[in-house]
Amino acid sequence: MPELPEVETAVRELRPALVGKTLQGAWANVPRQLGDMTVRTLARRLRRNRVLAVTRRGKYIVVELERGLLIVHLRMTGRLFVAATERSPHEHLRAGFLLDDGKETLYFKDVRTLGTIRFYPKMEDAAELSKLGWEPLEETISSKVLREVLSSRMQAIKPVLLDQSVWAGVGNIYASEVCWVAGIDPRTSAKRLTQTQCERLCEAVPEVLRQALKRGGSTLRDFMSPDGKYGSYQKEFRVYDREDEPCLRCDGVIQKIVQAQRSTYFCPKCQKKR
Numbered sequence: 001m002p003e004l005p006e007v008e009t010a011v012r013e014l015r016p017a018l019v020g021k022t023l024q025g026a027w028a029n030v031p032r033q034l035g036d037m038t039v040r041t042l043a044r045r046l047r048r049n050r051v052l053a054v055t056r057r058g059k060y061i062v063v064e065l066e067r068g069l070l071i072v073h074l075r076m077t078g079r080l081f082v083a084a085t086e087r088s089p090h091e092h093l094r095a096g097f098l099l100d101d102g103k104e105t106l107y108f109k110d111v112r113t114l115g116t117i118r119f120y121p122k123m124e125d126a127a128e129l130s131k132l133g134w135e136p137l138e139e140t141i142s143s144k145v146l147r148e149v150l151s152s153r154m155q156a157i158k159p160v161l162l163d164q165s166v167w168a169g170v171g172n173i174y175a176s177e178v179c180w181v182a183g184i185d186p187r188t189s190a191k192r193l194t195q196t197q198c199e200r201l202c203e204a205v206p207e208v209l210r211q212a213l214k215r216g217g218s219t220l221r222d223f224m225s226p227d228g229k230y231g232s233y234q235k236e237f238r239v240y241d242r243e244d245e246p247c248l249r250c251d252g253v254i255q256k257i258v259q260a261q262r263s264t265y266f267c268p269k270c271q272k273k274r
């Protein structure tokens with residue numbers, strides 16, 4: 001699933017292709033991806049609606065319009081890109097937003113159709129955004145504040161890192177990477193983290209995401225940016241997808257375990273509980 005670095009990469013590429021353009025309606029062939037809104041209503045709301053900005057909040061792509069906003073979550077296999085309008089859109093294209101004179105379209109491709117597209121008249125109407133926590137690349141969180149937030153969390157720290165109401169945008173790959181960089185055993189109960197461990201987490205979260213962003217994110221299966229580029233951070237994984245391989249920091253061996261139904265990779269030797 002695209003996480004913060006992949007979504008931010010997509011936003012940075014979509015921005016110059018969309019800002020200033022006027023949407024001229026929409027089509028969609030998987031109605032449930034639009035939630036409660038019908039394709040007709042969405043098309044009407046988007047007609048003659050100019051794009052003011054393309055931003056990101058957590059893993060959501062936010063297209064700010066003159067009237068309202070379009071919010072897209074890519075989930076597992078979604079991808080947004082601008083291309084010449086096709087007469088008969090090929091398979092896996094689930095929605096299209098005609099631009100300006102109709103020669104170009106903002107396409108939404110999604111093999112597994114788990115992505116979501118929403119339109120809201122105002123930012124305040126987007127309940128999914130108001131539940132999100134800190135933006136790791138924009139907000140500096142003190143270890144004291146983090147420790148306070150974690151003090152009521154019984155769960156292990158790795159699944160807590162996936163909770164979008166703590167840090168928004170961290171997903172399964174980067175949560176494992178963050179725990180390794182911070183030297184923390186991912187099974188440690190979040191409320192038991194020491195002040196020093198909290199300090200290391202506050203540094204590791206933005207550090208790991210920034211490094212991944214520099215590489216255009218990670219490509220597993222088929223993540224591809226709007227410009228059709230693959231990310232390369234997967235070549236630099238310290239623990240993710242490295243089961244039974246040597247640790248890059250000590251003579252330990254990377255292990256894979258399952259936490260809250262998701263794979264976690266870590267080094268049992270140098271990632272400590274305390």
Ligand SMILES: [Zn+2]
Nearest residue numbers: 247250267270
């Ligand atoms: Zn190690």
